[in-house]
Amino acid sequence: MSFPALQNDVFLRALMRQPVPYTPLWLMRQAGRYLPEYNQTRAQAGSFLGLAQNPEYACEVTLQPLRRFDLDAAILFSDILTIPHAMGLGLDFVAGEGPQFAHPVRTEQDVAKLQVPDMGKLQYVFDAVTLIRKELGGKVPLIGFAGSPFTVGCYMIEGRGSDDYRLIKTMLYSRPDLLHRILEVNAQATIQYLNAQIAAGAQAVMIFDSWGGVLADGAFQEFSLAYTRKVVEGLNRQSHGAAVPVIVFTKGGAAWLEDIADTGCDAVGLDWTANLSQARRRVADKVALQGNLDPMVLFGGEAAIRQQTRKVIDDFGPVGNGGHVFNLGHGISRFTPPEAVAILADEVHSYSRSKH
């Protein structure tokens, strides 16, 4: 496989803490419901799964935000629940309620049956990666991703979103052996899945530990971080002649920043509760940091967007031997006015030049 030469490597260089002329920017969920063209493609596809499982549609929506905004990376359009879906748990997206599994994993029998799925069932993801990489034409790098073993496990056990994580935590405290087995299967599946994305053309990968932050101190390290680390250690960090940096993002994980930075990843994503100046001191520039504007700032109007964007860049400070990738602290809201993103991109790129 050969791909067009990369024209903008600012994102990849920042992740590896190499000199760059400005702070690169991309947004979690940048291909999404706040864009009218996304909603149009989704309507054509008929459903979220129809969109994610069709490489042409996935490619189209991945490219949409790049046509509108000056962003420094693309991210594969997909979902963190593709792996358990391939395991046979029966993923469905119920309107207004989010993802649900027809066959959640709750009993000893359920756990015993669980296996790393045949990656052939996820070929549509790898096909999308290759197609997007080709269609990008080297404009910006393509990010692949997966959920962390714990976060994916939350959905597998709860069967849907939860506000108290009672089922997975009950298993964690009463039958930790069962949960460890689920997480081990998830970790092995995630290693194969991300390595296949890398082989298909992903130029960086990100592990989303969206729910690790709901765990108690101690439990986080044992049931979330240990498996994220296993995934990081299992990844092919070189592909098609280039380094493939790895980003780990734990929402609500600022308390464990040093531990997360120690997984072997190249960069740590931070939500908006973290102070970037303190965070940078804590990781001593051993990893790059990604983040961390509150997505709700994009509702505040132009003056607030520019001011809060400058605050994030100022908090990080002169880049020196560090690395900073600008992002939101969480996915962009579906209610965001698209013009707010254009203002954000303008401010990040212009204001940050003085810090490099």
Place this chain on the structure above:
Amino acid sequence: MSFPALQNDVFLRALMRQPVPYTPLWLMRQAGRYLPEYNQTRAQAGSFLGLAQNPEYACEVTLQPLRRFDLDAAILFSDILTIPHAMGLGLDFVAGEGPQFAHPVRTEQDVAKLQVPDMGKLQYVFDAVTLIRKELGGKVPLIGFAGSPFTVGCYMIEGRGSDDYRLIKTMLYSRPDLLHRILEVNAQATIQYLNAQIAAGAQAVMIFDSWGGVLADGAFQEFSLAYTRKVVEGLNRQSHGAAVPVIVFTKGGAAWLEDIADTGCDAVGLDWTANLSQARRRVADKVALQGNLDPMVLFGGEAAIRQQTRKVIDDFGPVGNGGHVFNLGHGISRFTPPEAVAILADEVHSYSRSKH
């Protein structure tokens, strides 16, 4: 007003970092739906508001957990939304959806109309405090409480629970002047409200900043903590010849622990993501700490409950010049088996004796 002499002051002494024979225990939402007798009283009252607004019912449910379990404090049964209800926002509890306001505060006109309510409208709360204190007969101290100005403001502006706080954050970033005015009114109302609870017999007070943790670093200090501090500074810390300690709890606030400890409070409540050993080092024993077992541990069975309880006590370490009040990191779940609380109380009281 005179009250029966206090027989168990372990909770109050721990809050003030004075020597105690064991670690005292109470649970956030200890009077609640996990107790069949609570559900029976609530059914008699007809509704949540009927329960909270009737001093006899409020007294009854406050005392219920103390009849079952060996707890070291009682907490007034009430709600953090009594103040905006008294402001005329029209509180209602919709089955399965939680609290809602008929008249949320969103426009410049809404904000201009907002005023500190006549405390006479909250007399039912103060009557409940006095009745409970008498009925307790000095068995354990009674805690009064209020929401933080920001947390109460979230509900006033959003009109109900929210998962993105879009409306209040839009106001915060686009019209900070309006939000500051709301928070100022809330702070003044909360000072009057808590001082009236103290005058009525509350022996300690707690400020629940349940949603401060959703704010960005910087915004938290300006829009939540500054007003919590104002409340703490306005409180009468002596009443009926005794000191009245103040606890501040910000869920998800571990990143700002030093700032919170600096508000002038006696104790800081912590959720389960914090490590008590690190937290104690950060506050250098200048305040007591309250917490921080994950409420979901109570679903893990006896062995896990005892083990995780010991972990919390061990993390705090030998008490020395510090102070530790055992609690959950958040309210007890309505699905908790009551017998789990009896196991917890037994383990806290027996295991902690070696640390004092």
